[in-house]
Amino acid sequence: AKRTIIDLVVKFDNEGEASIDVDPKYHSLLIGEGGKKIKATLAATPEVTVDFPNKSTGSGIITLRGPKQEVALAEFAMKSAVKTVLAENFVIEVAIFKAFHRNVIGKSGETINKIKAATNVRIDVPDAKDATDVITVTGKKADAEKAKTMLLKVQSDIAVIVNVSV
Numbered sequence: 001a002k003r004t005i006i007d008l009v010v011k012f013d014n015e016g017e018a019s020i021d022v023d024p025k026y027h028s029l030l031i032g033e034g035g036k037k038i039k040a041t042l043a044a045t046p047e048v049t050v051d052f053p054n055k056s057t058g059s060g061i062i063t064l065r066g067p068k069q070e071v072a073l074a075e076f077a078m079k080s081a082v083k084t085v086l087a088e089n090f091v092i093e094v095a096i097f098k099a100f101h102r103n104v105i106g107k108s109g110e111t112i113n114k115i116k117a118a119t120n121v122r123i124d125v126p127d128a129k130d131a132t133d134v135i136t137v138t139g140k141k142a143d144a145e146k147a148k149t150m151l152l153k154v155q156s157d158i159a160v161i162v163n164v165s166v
Contacts, residue, residue, distance in 0.1 A: 016068035018075040021060045029085045041081045045070040090141040094148050098133040103158045119147040
């Protein structure tokens with residue numbers, strides 16, 4: 001019994017905790033589908049537990065607990081993962097006249113798919129019935145900027161054709 005108590009004291013002395021504040025909208029991207037990303041991120045630190053706050057709290061504090069050395073490694077891995085997620089999810093809003101949205105999409109999505117393929121971004125075009133004319137581009141900053149330029153070029157090319165034909 002004495003040995004068990006000593007083991008527990010040693011274990012508690014070696015316990016560590018770290019907190020990382022991350023915008024809650026990125027939590028699901030850090031966790032990944034079925035927890036795959038978080039498991040991969042923390043594969044080298046199996047004794048560390050990770051606590052994400054409940055969505056209803058609005059908190060962004062992610063808590064890591066476990067042996068001090070593993071917590072330090074896990075914290076480094078998590079900060080690296082956060083940096084990657086932030087870099088890959090840069091958002092630009094591009095105002096394109098609603099009348100040109102169909103041109104941006106193209107026949108069977110041809111134009112928008114070419115832009116996506118060339119820039120490796122996600123492009124969200126609002127529904128025709130939505131009041132907004134803002135198209136959202138998400139990806140790495142340089143790629144998103146390139147996609148924005150391509151989207152604006154589609155609009156300007158069409159605007160020139162419209163002006164000439166009128």
